[in-house]
Amino acid sequence: MQSTTKFGVRRTVLAVCVAGVLCLGGISSSVAAQASDEVAVQAHKEALTSWHESIKHLPPPTEGCFHASFPSTIWTRVACGSAPRYRSAIHWKTVHTAKGALLRPETAGNGTDYVAQAPSTTVSAVGSFPSVSGLTSEKGVNVPFGGGESDGITGKNEYTLQLNTDINSSSTACSNFGYSSCQVWEQFVYSTNNNGSPAEPQVFIQNWVFPSESDYENVGCPSGWNDASGNGQYACFVNSNATSVPAVAATDLGSLTLSGATSANGNDTVTFTDGSEAYSASEPDSTNSLASWWTQSEFNVVGNAGGSEAQFNSGTSLTVNLAVNDGNGDTPSCVGPSSSGTTGETNNLNLGSCSASGGSTPSIQFTESN
Structure with a gap:
């Protein structure tokens, strides 16, 4: 250079x-x-x-699936892909087994990660990898998870980019669902293979709600949502429309960004950029009332669904940048890595240090390597 x-x-x-x-x-x-x-x-x-x-x-003006190419900032509506069958695994802060607390390895994901804490409600966030070195290969594998084994999509270049919110108690969302109390969670996802065979790389939003036992028994899941309850945890989820995108090799992580944005009384939008191409999918914010409660953001590259793991070759080093906008230009703070993050998927990289910065693009930045 x-x-x-x-x-x-x-x-x-x-x-x-x-x-x-x-x-x-x-x-x-x-x-x-x-x-x-x-x-x-x-x-x-x-x-x-x-x-x-x-x-x-400049998100699309309505819900649906869209594409734009550099240098144009005009979104063109495209046909949506197949309905996503993707289901992420959920990380809960405390996991117990018959032998006591389940200890997790100090690799990223499943409760070990850095998150950006915004001083006020988050408007948008974007994740990227400003530095990638030593990366020559990646494969998705199933690993021990939740007292059993994960159930993800495995193989070469099977991974997801995830931009995840906090799991939050939201009176607005709960009231809309007819619940007296609940917790909500939202994920902005790029999956290299969303639906198995044949492979369907997609970008989409996954919404979760966790009602109380009494609300679940009296109301059930919201209309049109999938029931994912089990092991004493009541849970429902629904996916947005999915936009078909390229399957990008993990060795090209440095060219990718994933962002999420929300607008009260408007839409929630996930945007995936691959070099000079951009793809987005939008849904009404009323789906999960995200604009009223989003305060923490987690971004990383992890396994493809079901608690699985993205395994990188030895000698891989990534720098992760997560820019967070709360509408006021405030500097976020680093939270973690212990007992932080909401995804259940993992990678095999060890987390380094995290720093926060302000200026025109408030963000946190951290390293991970093996």
């Missing part, structure tokens, strides 16, 4: 050359061409970054 100083000098020399001042002074055509290429690459990178920011803040 050229140093910043050298790049700056070459760019300056190129500019003068173009003006016809120094071209006769010994600057070769190959050096000038290389400098021109570097300027073009840097300009494209900056334009792409700006486009990512713009597309995130």
Whole structure:
């Protein structure tokens, strides 16, 4: 990589050359061409970054499935994919077995993760991997989970990007469902293979509600929701429409972003970008009343459903960035890694340190490696 100083000098020399001042002074055509290429690459990178920011803040105007290509910020409606059969596993803060508390390994996921705590209600969040090194392969595997074994989609490049909210007690959502009390949870998901065979890479939103025993017995699950109750836990979930997307190899994580946004009386939107392409799926915010209660965000790359694990080759190192917007520009705080995060899926990376920053893009950033 050229140093910043050298790049700056070459760019300056190129500019003068173009003006016809120094071209006769010994600057070769190959050096000038290389400098021109570097300027073009840097300009494209900056334009792409700006486009990512713009597309995130300009969600589709209605619910459904959409696609946009750089440099356009106009969403085009596309046909939605097959109804998602995906079901995530839920992490609960305390897990007991007949032999006592179940201890978890210090790898990311299933209650060991960093989350961004916003000072007030979150409006949007976006996760990315600004640095990826040593990554040559990934495979999804099933691992011990909840006293048994996970039940995910396994194999090469089977993983999900998940942007998860906190599990929250929301009087607004509970009242809408006809419950006196409940907890709610929402996930923004990119899955490399949402429905098994044949593979269907998709981006979508998964909504959960956990009613009390009495409410579950008297009301049941909300109309149109799936019953996922078991082991003494009452749970219901429903998926949004799903937008078909490319299956991206894990080695290309550095080119991906996943964002979630909510708007009271509007829509909740998940947006997935793969380089110069963007894909989104939206649902009414009334589905889970997210705009009234979202305060924590978790982002990571983990297994593909059912509590499974994304296993990376030894020597993998990722830097994870999670930008959080509460509408006021406030700086979030790092929470965790112990007993933090809400996903039940995992990866085999060990968490490093986490730092929070403010400025124009408030965020947390942490490392994970093996």
